[in-house]
Amino acid sequence: MPPFSRRVHDLPHLGVGVSTEFGAARAPGALDVFALAASHPSRAAFLELGVELEKGLDDDARRWIAQGRPTTYHFLDVNLHDADDFDDEWLAGVNALVAASRPAWVCGDAGAWHFGRRDRGHMLLLPPILVDDAASALARGVARLREATGREVLPENPPGAAFVGDLHLLDFFARVAERADTGLLLDVAHLAMYQHVTGRDALDGLDAFPLERVVEIHVAGGERRQTSDGFSYVEDSHGTAVLDATWRILERVVQGASNLKAVIFECERNPNDSVDAGFDRIEATLAGRRW
Amino acid sequence: MDFRRVERAALLLHFDGGWATRILDGDVLGLTGAEKAMLRAVDRRAFRADPERAARAAAVIVAELPVAIAVAGVPRLLSFFRADAFVDVIVGRAPLVVGAADFLDSAPARIEGAVGRARRRRHVDVGDIVVAPHVAAALVPDGALAQWTAARQSLGDDAVAAIGAGRRIAWPAFDDAEAAGVLVTGDAANPAVGPCTAALARLLHRLEDGVDLAAFRAVACAEGCDDDAEADALLADLVADGLLRRG
Numbered sequence A: 001m002p003p004f005s006r007r008v009h010d011l012p013h014l015g016v017g018v019s020t021e022f023g024a025a026r027a028p029g030a031l032d033v034f035a036l037a038a039s040h041p042s043r044a045a046f047l048e049l050g051v052e053l054e055k056g057l058d059d060d061a062r063r064w065i066a067q068g069r070p071t072t073y074h075f076l077d078v079n080l081h082d083a084d085d086f087d088d089e090w091l092a093g094v095n096a097l098v099a100a101s102r103p104a105w106v107c108g109d110a111g112a113w114h115f116g117r118r119d120r121g122h123m124l125l126l127p128p129i130l131v132d133d134a135a136s137a138l139a140r141g142v143a144r145l146r147e148a149t150g151r152e153v154l155p156e157n158p159p160g161a162a163f164v165g166d167l168h169l170l171d172f173f174a175r176v177a178e179r180a181d182t183g184l185l186l187d188v189a190h191l192a193m194y195q196h197v198t199g200r201d202a203l204d205g206l207d208a209f210p211l212e213r214v215v216e217i218h219v220a221g222g223e224r225r226q227t228s229d230g231f232s233y234v235e236d237s238h239g240t241a242v243l244d245a246t247w248r249i250l251e252r253v254v255q256g257a258s259n260l261k262a263v264i265f266e267c268e269r270n271p272n273d274s275v276d277a278g279f280d281r282i283e284a285t286l287a288g289r290r291w
Numbered sequence B: 001m002d003f004r005r006v007e008r009a010a011l012l013l014h015f016d017g018g019w020a021t022r023i024l025d026g027d028v029l030g031l032t033g034a035e036k037a038m039l040r041a042v043d044r045r046a047f048r049a050d051p052e053r054a055a056r057a058a059a060v061i062v063a064e065l066p067v068a069i070a071v072a073g074v075p076r077l078l079s080f081f082r083a084d085a086f087v088d089v090i091v092g093r094a095p096l097v098v099g100a101a102d103f104l105d106s107a108p109a110r111i112e113g114a115v116g117r118a119r120r121r122r123h124v125d126v127g128d129i130v131v132a133p134h135v136a137a138a139l140v141p142d143g144a145l146a147q148w149t150a151a152r153q154s155l156g157d158d159a160v161a162a163i164g165a166g167r168r169i170a171w172p173a174f175d176d177a178e179a180a181g182v183l184v185t186g187d188a189a190n191p192a193v194g195p196c197t198a199a200l201a202r203l204l205h206r207l208e209d210g211v212d213l214a215a216f217r218a219v220a221c222a223e224g225c226d227d228d229a230e231a232d233a234l235l236a237d238l239v240a241d242g243l244l245r246r247g
Helices: A004-010 A033-039 A059-066 A088-101 A132-149 A169-180 A188-197 A244-256 A276-286 B003-015 B019-025 B033-040 B044-048 B053-064 B066-072 B074-082 B084-092 B096-104 B107-120 B144-155 B159-164 B198-206 B213-222 B228-240
Strands: A015-021 A047-051 A071-075 A106-109 A112-114 A123-126 A153-156 A184-187 A214-219 A223-226 A232-235 A262-265 B129-131 B136-140 B180-186 B191-196 B244-246
Touching: A015 A033, A015 A071, A015 A276, A033 A059, A047 A059, A047 A088, A059 A088, A071 A088, A088 A132, A106 A132, A106 A184, A123 B003, A132 A153, A132 A169, A132 B003, A153 A169, A153 A214, A169 A184, A169 A188, A184 A188, A188 A214, A188 A232, A188 A244, A214 A244, A244 A276, A262 A276, B003 B019, B003 B033, B003 B044, B003 B053, B003 B084, B019 B033, B053 B066, B053 B074, B053 B096, B053 B107, B053 B159, B066 B074, B066 B096, B066 B107, B066 B144, B066 B159, B074 B084, B074 B096, B084 B096, B096 B107, B107 B136, B107 B144, B107 B180, B107 B191, B136 B144, B136 B198, B144 B159, B144 B180, B144 B191, B180 B198, B198 B213, B213 B228, B228 B244
Parallel strands: A015 A047, A015 A262, A047 A071, A071 A106, A106 A153, A153 A184, A184 A214, A214 A262
Antiparallel strands: A112 A123, A223 A232, B129 B244, B136 B180, B180 B191
């Protein structure tokens, strides 16, 4: 297999898009992706399908696919660092949906989507343990899923309030990228959460991070919260109010992400008339880039 | 440094702050000093940023074990997330619902736990002879199945809402805890719960993980078959009835 530095040139430039998951579009006040595609085609250039295999694709996702529009496949149900999670039944199901949706690539949060086995009530999303061995295990999972699906697999830095381990989150994902020889999905809102709860500046660690590995970026609103005993954290609300720290990270990353192919504004829970400001700023940040 | 062990510890801390003392000062999960130090380096309050995590998981359990929870009470259910049984679920990759049923260990929990096991059982090659998909059995006291059936009906269609509103069910005392069998059949969406002999329930229970023919004969003879020929005839009957599968 050619190295990532060559493979990445075969990946399509998708531009700016939005994300969805099962039933999201039918929730009250949710984004209408088809209306967005009609009114602002460049803001819905592709749809990221958040997929939990047990639920599959909803009617809106199927309609999008049937129209031949571009997609990416965002898994919501595999712990990439856990070899026991790659059972044959799950892999067969993923391959069937990949064949049906023809995504440009597969991506998803590289954390614990569930504890123990995949089952009702087991779902959660916790960040990985930030140690070297976990980076190696995660890299093996990325390579395994890439081989099984025949698609590039872009691990994403997950959200969280409690990050355990002796590595900086960005150092951890740099090691994953190198060992799996893969591209990355950098969620700049999730990174802002990490920097906040660990008391770091928003841009801490980015100078040493291999930005050329970043193929996709997620931008999303977040809300500062405090636990009843005073711990300050950021909730991954996916609202339209994007933190300043998130914008700062986006601007810095875009400068160096020479292989950037796609940016998602994760605003699926918000009505169409509330998302313009976010898209405006993303477009301004990306202005001048060749897609 | 075993990151999987640290991950399990972090998971427990996310569910209940009470684990901190047992994990960091005790020997739950057997963490090394370095692993404990790594967890201690994180502000403990960070693990409690989402205090509803256990409640959400509990809601799933209530939906599948409604009578058991209406009998035991929600506080008893929430204590599951502070119990070693929850660790067993995580480490053993067992279904949460089944683990909770085992933890509650009451007659309604055995019945509803059997439904949960049947719902999750799929065809896997685990031995020459194995319980068929969507089949499971439980042992309960005489009269418990009828009591459970009435209790389940009394909770109505939205049992979760009823229990959330504080509905409790009084469960009578029974004598022999394993006098009768309960058999779950049907499919995952529509399980059928009915009576069976205690011998059949014990037999099926011991075959859930799959056995070879010799082991089956031994179990069958322990449950009343006179010899291997009678055990083989029983096997043929149970396969024909769709309760067992042969590999």
